[in-house]
Amino acid sequence: MGRILLVFRLVLADVRRHPGQAAMLLFAITAATAALSLGASLGGATDALYRQTRAATAGPDVVAFSPGADRNMITVLESLEHAPEVVAHSGPHRQYYTKLTAHGSTGAAVVQAAGTAPGPVDRPLVTSGTWVRAGGAVVERGFATALDVRVGDRVTVAGRSLPVVGIAVTAARSVYPWSLGIGPGGGPSDGGGLVWLAEQDTRALASSNTPVTSFINLRLRDPDAARELTQHGPAMAPAFTDARVSFRTWQEIAEQDSRMLKGSQPILVIGSWLLGFLAIGGVATLAAGRAAKQTRRVGLLKAVGATPGLIATVLFAEYLTLALLADALGLVAARLIEPSVVNPSAGLLTAATGPTGNTIALTTIVALAVAGLTTLGPTLRAVRTETVTALADSAYRPQHRAHLTRLSALLPTPLLLGLRLIARRPGRAVLHACTTATTLTMVTGLMVIYAQPAKGYPGSPMANDLRVAQEHHVILAVTAVLIALAAVNTITLTWTTAQEARPTMAIARTLGATPGQITAGLSTAQLLPTLPGALAGIPLGLLLCLPFSGANTTWPPLWTLLTAALAALPATAALTAVPARLAARHSVARTLTTEAK
Amino acid sequence: MNEFDAVLRVRGLRKEHGQGQGRVRAVDEVHLDVPAGQTLAVTGPSGCGKSTLLHLMGGLERPTRGEVWLAGQRIDGLSERALARLRRRSVGFVFQSFHLVEELSAAENVELPALLAGRSPRAARRRAADLLARVGLAARARHLPWQLSGGQRQRVAIARALANEPLVLLADEPTGNLDTAATRDVLRLFVGLRAAGQTVVIVTHDERVAATADRLVSMRDGMFVDDTRLAGRGTGRLDGQIELEG
Numbered sequence: 132m133g134r135i136l137l138v139f140r141l142v143l144a145d146v147r148r149h150p151g152q153a154a155m156l157l158f159a160i161t162a163a164t165a166a167l168s169l170g171a172s173l174g175g176a177t178d179a180l181y182r183q184t185r186a187a188t189a190g191p192d193v194v195a196f197s198p199g200a201d202r203n204m205i206t207v208l209e210s211l212e213h214a215p216e217v218v219a220h221s222g223p224h225r226q227y228y229t230k231l232t233a234h235g236s237t238g239a240a241v242v243q244a245a246g247t248a249p250g251p252v253d254r255p256l257v258t259s260g261t262w263v264r265a266g267g268a269v270v271e272r273g274f275a276t277a278l279d280v281r282v283g284d285r286v287t288v289a290g291r292s293l294p295v296v297g298i299a300v301t302a303a304r305s306v307y308p309w310s311l312g313i314g315p316g317g318g319p320s321d322g323g324g325l326v327w328l329a330e331q332d333t334r335a336l337a338s339s340n341t342p343v344t345s346f347i348n349l350r351l352r353d354p355d356a357a358r359e360l361t362q363h364g365p366a367m368a369p370a371f372t373d374a375r376v377s378f379r380t381w382q383e384i385a386e387q388d389s390r391m392l393k394g395s396q397p398i399l400v401i402g403s404w405l406l407g408f409l410a411i412g413g414v415a416t417l418a419a420g421r422a423a424k425q426t427r428r429v430g431l432l433k434a435v436g437a438t439p440g441l442i443a444t445v446l447f448a449e450y451l452t453l454a455l456l457a458d459a460l461g462l463v464a465a466r467l468i469e470p471s472v473v474n475p476s477a478g479l480l481t482a483a484t485g486p487t488g489n490t491i492a493l494t495t496i497v498a499l500a501v502a503g504l505t506t507l508g509p510t511l512r513a514v515r516t517e518t519v520t521a522l523a524d525s526a527y528r529p530q531h532r533a534h535l536t537r538l539s540a541l542l543p544t545p546l547l548l549g550l551r552l553i554a555r556r557p558g559r560a561v562l563h564a565c566t567t568a569t570t571l572t573m574v575t576g577l578m579v580i581y582a583q584p585a586k587g588y589p590g591s592p593m594a595n596d597l598r599v600a601q602e603h604h605v606i607l608a609v610t611a612v613l614i615a616l617a618a619v620n621t622i623t624l625t626w627t628t629a630q631e632a633r634p635t636m637a638i639a640r641t642l643g644a645t646p647g648q649i650t651a652g653l654s655t656a657q658l659l660p661t662l663p664g665a666l667a668g669i670p671l672g673l674l675l676c677l678p679f680s681g682a683n684t685t686w687p688p689l690w691t692l693l694t695a696a697l698a699a700l701p702a703t704a705a706l707t708a709v710p711a712r713l714a715a716r717h718s719v720a721r722t723l724t725t726e727a728k
Numbered sequence: 729m730n731e732f733d734a735v736l737r738v739r740g741l742r743k744e745h746g747q748g749q750g751r752v753r754a755v756d757e758v759h760l761d762v763p764a765g766q767t768l769a770v771t772g773p774s775g776c777g778k779s780t781l782l783h784l785m786g787g788l789e790r791p792t793r794g795e796v797w798l799a800g801q802r803i804d805g806l807s808e809r810a811l812a813r814l815r816r817r818s819v820g821f822v823f824q825s826f827h828l829v830e831e832l833s834a835a836e837n838v839e840l841p842a843l844l845a846g847r848s849p850r851a852a853r854r855r856a857a858d859l860l861a862r863v864g865l866a867a868r869a870r871h872l873p874w875q876l877s878g879g880q881r882q883r884v885a886i887a888r889a890l891a892n893e894p895l896v897l898l899a900d901e902p903t904g905n906l907d908t909a910a911t912r913d914v915l916r917l918f919v920g921l922r923a924a925g926q927t928v929v930i931v932t933h934d935e936r937v938a939a940t941a942d943r944l945v946s947m948r949d950g951m952f953v954d955d956t957r958l959a960g961r962g963t964g965r966l967d968g969q970i971e972l973e974g
Contacts, residue, residue: 529831531872536836540849547843555831638827641788642841642888643816645809716808720783723827 134441142449145428152417155619156450157457159410160501162612164461164494166406169472170399171490172465176473177389181302184480185381189254190302191221191348192357194379200225200343207376208347216360221250222347227336231326232287233278239323240274241310242288244333252348253303255327256480260297265329267296273307273478274324277597288326289336299327303348305387306478308597358382391475394602394679398576399472401675402609405569406616407497412562413620415505418450419559420627422509429513439514446510447503454502458495462486475601529555544648548639549655552632563624563657564664567699570617571668572675574695577610579676582687618706621657625707629653629714636715637722646715653711654704661703665696734761734797735895735927736785741794743780743950754780756950758794762896765925767918769941771933777950778931779900785929786819786898787811799895816845820889824901826881828873834884835860835869841891852891859887863917879910886917890926897921899930903937915940 146153184190195211197204208223224244231240245263249255255262255269260282263269268288270280275298280286284295304310310325337343351357361378425446432442470481486494532554539550553560580602629636636649644652669692676684738760745752754777762768770778783789785796787803796804798818803811815821820841828837835856842852860869863883865876873881882902889897902918903911911934918940921928930937938944939958946954 528874531831531833533833536832537849540839540843540852544844551831634827635829635831638829639840639844640812641786641815641821641827643812643844643892645812647809648812648844718789720780720788723788723823723825724779 138441138445138448141445142452145449146453149421152421153453155623156414156417156453156502157460158619159413159616160454160457160498161460161464162616163403163406163410163501164458164498165464165468166399166403166609166612167497168462168465168486168490168494169468170396170403171493172469172486173392173396173399173473176469177392177479178385180474180479180481181385181388184256184300185302187480188256188300188302189252189350190381191252192351192354192381193349193361194303194346195349196344196346196377196379198344200337200345204345208345211347211349211376214349216351216353216356217349218352219251219350220347221252223345224347225333225337225343225345227289227333228323228342228344229289229336231278231324233280233284236278238278240288240326241323242326242328242333242336244330245269245327246330250348252350253301255299255301255303257297257299260295262297262299263327263329264296265331266293267329268293268332269297269299269327270295271304271307271310271325271327271478272298272300273476274310274326276477277307277324286326288328289339289341291332291335293328293332300478300480301325302381302384302479305384306391306476308476309387309390310478354381388479391598391601392473394580394598395472395605397679398602398606398609401576402573402606402613405573406609406613407501408569409566409613409616409620411501411505412566413616413623414450414501416559416562416620416623416627418506418509420623420630422512425509425513426516429516443510443514446513447506450502450506451499454498455495458498461494461498462491472601472605475604476597532557544644545651545655548636548644548648548652549659551635552628552652552656553659555632555635556628559624559628560656560660563621564660564667566617566620566624567661567664567703568668568671570613571665571696571699572672573606573610573613575669575672575692576676577606578687578692578695579672579680579684580606582685584685618702621703621706622710625653625657626710626714628656629710633714633717633722637717637719640719641723646712649715650708650711653714654707657703657707658700661699665699669693669696733763735764735799736760736762736929737795737797738781738785739795739797741781741784741796742792743777743784743789744792753950755784755791758950758952760945760952762927762929764895764927766943767922767926767928767930767941768943768945769938770929770931770945770947771935771938772947773933776947778933778947780950781947782898782900782929782931785896786821787815788821816841817892818895820892820894820897822882822885822889822897822899822902824904826873826878826885826905828881828884828888830873833870833872834865834876834880837873837884838888838891841888845892855891856887859890860884863887864913877910878906879913882906882910882914883917886914890921896927896929899928899932901932901934902930903932903934911936 195208197208205223211217212220226244227242229240229242230237247262247264249262257269258272260269268286270278270286275281275295280295282295282298285292286295287293304325307324310323351360357380361380429442432445466485474481535550535554539547539554542550583599585599632653636644636652640646640649673686738758741755741758742753743755745754756777758781770781772778780789784791787796787806791804794804795802798814801814803814806814829840832840835853838856838859839849839852842855843849847855857866857869860866863886865880865883865887868876868880873884876884886902899918903914906914915936918928918930918937922940922942930941932938942958944954944956944958945952
């Protein structure tokens, strides 16, 4: 117990001494695990939401549509009520294809005639306001969200102004903008939303030659057999053989809904890989930067009798505890963000299920791996170092790179200092180049997605393609987090470089280098690897987009990609300026005195 | 001697560290003139303010009060940038811990001040070769600091300090980390510098080093307590002492 308490106290003391580093580690791993959790949970998320909505609204197993509303067609639909597989039904009802105007914009809408008390199959769940009544409209929630319509607002349906009395969700149709079901002629139709009106309010539509389709909602004895039944009806149920009737099973509706996230999932999965890479880079830099201080700390602990095992526990415990905390934060963040990601149209009930056990295991393994692998080397080195050597803090001895040193002698002082700083730790420059390349890869992906022409629906200008809008939101969010993490990494790299090179820079100051030259040198050490990294990011980003592209893909012009890559230079200069300036202002005399001890 | 003869001039210099109750006066009302060509040794016990005085005279620290003049220019109020430029052309530093750049060879270390001063790489290289030859390390020019002995490292540091032909060389315990043989090598260099007319201020508590000086100032608690001119400059007496001890 005393041992655990000691480890806890040592870890806590170190976190208190370096709160910025702890925050950086938390941020890096949280971002990666949140993206990973979201990406992993998107797979069946929409399906789960649809099933919940279906259960809550008594959703149909099959919806049968037939064009028109004449008696013959109604009879055909009514004959389905008596099919042996059908155990319940509601309808037949009519739905009219018309226009709806709200807040000045007009779009396609399908109006369902609804009774004041819904039937046993498809009982839309009112999430706001009340169910239909004469003279009032209920708008499907996805449609209402797209129109920014709330209860009490007025909408114009087929030229008639009506108040919105309720907002509801249903599982009988795909989410907006795919709510129209089957088009007026019995074919597919997209780009519209669903509105329920009282039976008497639809009479005007019936008498005005508005395109109409009849439909009936059916519940089957075996819901899972719905697809088989509608595809192989002749053999199984003669009632399902009429060529004038189209069927929509609940599985097809669910599949259509999941199309909404078709583009978002790869963005999140790939984004989480890239975020994971940046997290590894950032944490590795942090761990390496702290290695020298850790060695001294290890020397002190050994000197007072701590065993290598206890020391390794202390060193690992800090990073692993922070990694587990970050993992939990990432999972919570993903849980909070998930509803808006998996249900962008708001057409389904948003009772988010949270991450599955597999997702939790995956993110935890990744978080622990990032922390463990990046701290393993420095920890082992520190533990293996002899006590006296550790106390003396045998500094990292950089390699002599004669070619780079000779080349740098030809350059102005800031470049000379920058290049020599790179020569001290070339691996770090490569890491920075990779960080920049990773960021630009994502930025290129973002630019490719944004370069695609906007798709709308004819006759329904307000019905934007929500799927594309969702992709835009997701890639924008992932890119923003990626840029933020890259920025934190750049600052960490600059600060770590400045800390490690502090004695060398102090010597340069005694030899006549000005603080400005030192600042510029430290910035240059980050800027030089930025350029190749940024340029490499463009082809990498295009390569990443290639599997998702087609003949119609629009590629952004090269100059815009190059501009984005070159923008990384001033961005890096700005990010490095403050830590470099702070490091350059450190007292030369104090540095040299400390180093001499 | 009037004030224009002094390469280095200090008036009423004070340096305080810390605040409130913990305030310590490291240098306390020091007055000093160092004429051109003089080798001045500042001695005293550890913590008496010798190194702080040296840092103040070289512009590495700013005084709390008082004036520092170098070659007729008051430097205590200069900006960091101006101080850096001043150090570049007028001041050479030698430290107890050598403070060589670990990843640069001996020659590259010596070239560095010349490069920072804007000299061409070729001129810097030539100057470094000359200086390394002068300190007897021409054969070790390509060696990295960790491949050199302590005495050799200090000789490289001295060569580096002389790269831009400074007006004044400031040496902080230059033999503090050296064994007897290495100390003797370094002392020979200082004797040579004195003979060449180089202005040198050496902070030391090694009597052998102090004995190479023209003048000896003793410090205690931040103040000068004694100022002695040593006889026998140029007589070879000190060289003799070195030989005897060696």
